[in-house]
Amino acid sequence: MIEQPKNFGFGEDETMLRDSAKKFFSDHCSADKLHRQVAGNPDIHRNIECIWDKGLWQQITELGWTAACVPEAAGGIGMPLVAALALAEEAGRAAFPSPLISTFNTTFVLRECNSAAANDVLAEIAGGKPMSLAITNQQGSWEPTDTDVSIDKGQLNGTAWFVQDARKAEGLVVSARSAAGVGLYYVAADAAGVAIAADGIIDLTRDQAHISFTGVTAVEVAAPGAGDVALAYALPAIQAVIAADMVGAGEWLLQTTVEYANTRVQFDRPLGFFQAVKHPLVNVMLDIDRAKSLAYSAACAIDSDPERQEWANTVKLAHMAKANASDMAVFASSRAVQFHGGIGFTWECYVHLFFKRQMHNQMLFGDARYHRAILADMLIGQAA
């Protein structure tokens, strides 16, 4: 039995990092400022934009956020995954527009590649280069073996879909199939033959694209047949980090709605007096706490078990975290809009920024039903 730390491995260093993130976001990323930044053009048929603050990214990299989870051997700080979760949680609470989560996810995949080429890319991440994963097919499959990109003679062809923060990333890790299986390949985002077609998405704090590769020369970071394995090993970390983002955004929605319910008066009472408002908000809190406990426990399980002796338990916790967080994200968003009433239905109320981020988060790397179906096969056994 693996011994896990009582505090989820969330020690002084992690607390300091998290607290500095809190301060960073409170100094630089208030909801008010965010709204002015990303919500300038409400037009429903607007051109597709990609709005973020590269200056803030520069500061983040200087604070060591991208290096945090890069192994020391690859030039990083080698902090545990729970540190990345804390950063993701704070980023979610600020609905921060940046390639931070995508870069984390890329880091988790590269850490599983165990190749010199992968370590070279990790070093670039540690140095602050934003990255993303191009590993999803047109049918939105989250399975490591599914890809619409092929590789032949060292050249990538095909299209990767639903690539997150695509226009912020400077490098891409692409999954591609050859006769020998699925491998992983690194390409610079501006390499010849890479065409990034931006998607018109609802979430104002992200960008997304489908990216076509036409004869693109790529660096192999995981060999055919090893790429899907690396992805599978990285998925629990990815799921936990996205769950943490949802937890942070959920907490913002909860606290903001509570505050509104405590001040808005109807029928001579603050809204929060009414159990029709109070009790659903309590249910939102219960959901957030569940998601948070599961996310940190999944991360702690990954951190505590580098040899993967209890891998099934880790996988279980991560699926549970993502499933719970996805359901919470939808519920928290919906109640926040509803209880803000008329004002919550307007563009000028900041709630919509978080609502839209949560609806994006909930599907990212699989919605709740998807994860529960996998858990059913794991914990109950395949159905006849």
Next chain:
Amino acid sequence: MIEQPKNFGFGEDETMLRDSAKKFFSDHCSADKLHRQVAGNPDIHRNIECIWDKGLWQQITELGWTAACVPEAAGGIGMPLVAALALAEEAGRAAFPSPLISTFNTTFVLRECNSAAANDVLAEIAGGKPMSLAITNQQGSWEPTDTDVSIDKGQLNGTAWFVQDARKAEGLVVSARSAAGVGLYYVAADAAGVAIAADGIIDLTRDQAHISFTGVTAVEVAAPGAGDVALAYALPAIQAVIAADMVGAGEWLLQTTVEYANTRVQFDRPLGFFQAVKHPLVNVMLDIDRAKSLAYSAACAIDSDPERQEWANTVKLAHMAKANASDMAVFASSRAVQFHGGIGFTWECYVHLFFKRQMHNQMLFGDARYHRAILADMLIGQAA
């Protein structure tokens, strides 16, 4: 397109019959009297009993209830199915212990047999003889083709399970398999070779048994291969009638709980002041109304379409009615106990009689998920 009556075919005769049923139950079957009748022995390990008032049954038959839906050609009154629904609804509202629903269900099956033998049994029903169906196997299947009873050389062998009101019924319609398919057979409940083994059930207003048949001589009412067809044609009526029973019981639970919530004071206010009580009770009401509208529409569809030109629509409405009513039954029961608080948790509070009847009803002839799965295949198409 079949033209349906605006009033669901619920005209003056049906209204008079229903109103007389209301009066009958209010005169003879108050919840107080019912509790004294069936809840005398709370012991959890009590002997299995079968408590009902045969005198009331006599009165019912004199009022023509069992004859109502027997065709005139078979000596009945030939009223539409909506009349049976109204009686079932009132019986449910009184949690009436009787073989009324079982006798109705047997009637619906026999009406589909189109045989002289079936008509003879129908005439007995019209005359007041209580009947039940023995058509379910040990695995609780509601499919017309599933039975654990076989027939060979005119003799029944095997066991039928989950037979409702078994010890009240004087005759049984049994589904049995032979090489030529599933047929239906009539046997007297006291025939030689019929052994009724009472089940220990939770519902205090019903009895249930598994019945073994050992070389029992039986009268064929539907030939092999025609029996399952007759059952299939009768199922929508059965589902609608059970839904109506649940609607009646649900309405009793709702009104009784509302009354309690309006009188019970906590925190210096009647419970009904609190939205945590009021809003769930409103949701119960919405559920009841849905179930009621669907049940009567299913019955009206059956009544309006004797040629089964729009049979798929009828089947759909009946599945929807039972699915909705089953979910409602669970929800209404649960909220009735919860909102009655401490008193609702006691044997002396009448709520438990209805709670237990509803939990029995909800599974009878299939629970909500079962019916929705059938509807999914009908309305969406088979899954790949």
Next chain:
Amino acid sequence: MADADRKDTQEQAEFRAYCRDWLTNNKPGQPPVRIPLGALELSDPAALQWLQVWQKSAFDAGLVGCDYPVEAGGGGRNNCQTIANQEMQRAKTPFFPNIIGLGMAAPTVLFHAQEDTKNALLPRLFSGEDIWCQGFSEPGAGSDLANQQTFAEKRGDSWVINGHKVWTSLAHFANWMILLCRTDKADKYNGLSYFVVPIQTAIGKGVTVRPLIKLTGETGFNEVIFEDLVVEDKYRLDAVGAGWKVAMTTLSHERGAGQLVTPSAGGMTQDNTKGANTSSPSALIELAKTSYRNGKTAADDPLLRDEIIKIMIRQEAFRQNQRRALVPALIDHPMRIPLQNKLIGTEFNQDLAEIAYDIQGAASSLYLNDENAPGGGEWQLAYMNSFGVTIAAGANEVQRNILGERVLGMPKSK
């Protein structure tokens, strides 16, 4: 349940035949621009104008206001509006743009306005030449409607109005507004009065209309600010101080619980309007059959199948509820079903559109401005817009209070 599944009176049967004939011969044709899901989403003047032409032709043919008195521009028929509505639904016509006029203003004007005012206003309301809006909500009076602060002061024979209305759908197009406001600060409920106000002619002369942007990014509702707007006394409905009573007429019709059936056309599929019909479970099934979720066809997922069936049951039950509401023998309380309709209808639409998110999987991220969005991104738009209606016209929390109090007889929660 098909339209013909009702037994009509002779008058209804004849009128139905007439409607069907007229509708066969008078198709509105293809719209020149995108028509939104409903009148409350109208923002393009070209769409409005095309719909106004359609409403006027339907009015001229006698399909609008059928049950209203002839002198008020109506058809003077009995229970025929429901027939016209069914036939327009069947013919898959476009909706009527003057939805607030037809659904809320018309019955209120009919029951409470002076005779002259009534006969002057209703014909142009029915024809759609005048568009109406509703001035009820204020920043401090949402669900607590009686908390009106907009004040009308009597000066001579006229009223001078000052105040601030919000969430005013269609105000940017409207000629007229039904206005609830305060005439006595001392009495919350008996201090209200009710007016009809010609707002378009007063823009810049005491009326300012400013668009509000919805969370979807669409416009469509507004703030309306009154600064010393002068309104003639003939535009007051019912007595001074009777505003709450008059407002109840409006609201009961808004909730589908009023005496008069609202003229309503619709059913034009979104195929014709370049998008998905996001209020239809059938369209959701189509979406599921053509959408991939996590690499698999969504329609094969047993959990999503169950969600779709649940919502179809709710849809069918809603229809059968309407039918049962007309059968006195099968209802316990006359308002029990009508008062449910707003609640049930709006939550149905919200839940329907929410399922579409899971059906689309990763593609649920895509919006109207993405060419690959399933159903053109309309489902996501519909989900977000669904909150407009679960909030408006008395948030659904208030609707549950109303049902608990008026139908179940429980004590007031406030």
Next chain:
Amino acid sequence: MADADRKDTQEQAEFRAYCRDWLTNNKPGQPPVRIPLGALELSDPAALQWLQVWQKSAFDAGLVGCDYPVEAGGGGRNNCQTIANQEMQRAKTPFFPNIIGLGMAAPTVLFHAQEDTKNALLPRLFSGEDIWCQGFSEPGAGSDLANQQTFAEKRGDSWVINGHKVWTSLAHFANWMILLCRTDKADKYNGLSYFVVPIQTAIGKGVTVRPLIKLTGETGFNEVIFEDLVVEDKYRLDAVGAGWKVAMTTLSHERGAGQLVTPSAGGMTQDNTKGANTSSPSALIELAKTSYRNGKTAADDPLLRDEIIKIMIRQEAFRQNQRRALVPALIDHPMRIPLQNKLIGTEFNQDLAEIAYDIQGAASSLYLNDENAPGGGEWQLAYMNSFGVTIAAGANEVQRNILGERVLGMPKSK
């Protein structure tokens, strides 16, 4: 999460080893009669007696009251009760019968009783020789606990008590009761006082205990009627008028939010006690694999599989919540998780047992007195019993108020 997945202090590690060793060598053996699911369902004196023997042996071994002071019969250790609990869970021991004594009375007595009283009562409480019950609920004081009508009147050095308590679990076996009652009719909250009362010795002399029957048909809780019962003043806890404050100590421990960890054994599978373990999703999966529903194995039904997984996620999250509650860096409000536990735990059990109904299909009709009932009918019993706990100790509606008000800072709902 296994028990050892925690880093122990040295004291804890040594104590854990001691517990494990003792439990290996001191197995309680097979019960002679059916043991119910929990102490609150105890009705058979033979079951009680067998469990009392077990509790006493665990107490004698130092596994009960580990963190209490030595002079009060405790072990004088630091944070060791949680270790003993984990090891008893791991060893799958029977539960302790004196659940109200250990969980509610002990911390209240420790923090509020006079020294002599404390030291006299606690050792026999820990050993299980004395069984305790709780006299809080009254016919008019359920969720509104402060509405106490039972009255204690000071006469000389003693108190004379009159009143009526209900839903008193274990009163039919109890030697002692913790009693909240009124000493001043003029002040709702400051007019309450708190006593410990020796009820068993007073039966027939001012105390009447009458069994109440649950909706399940089981006995197990009671009415307790006081008629001029005389109680010595030394049995008063804390000051006259401080009863509400003392009751909060009781309730915070009942809700799992108190300072002291409640000694709790358990984990003995129902295999040993002739029934299903109806608080375990694993047992639900076993039920699903062996149950037929509509002719098919329930475990193959995708909708039921999803329900089972949902409930397993809630179970795992509950465990991880407890773990996170001890990490200050990862919690925003110290009471946020502890105050959830009663709510979450009781609804978990209710929903778990409700799923069992659908899993069993037609066989869900069968009860304890049917030999064919899946799992012996215990799941149906558990579902019905689950309402006892969603109602008791502040109905869950009140728990949600508490969380909204104390943790989220929302205004009071009453």
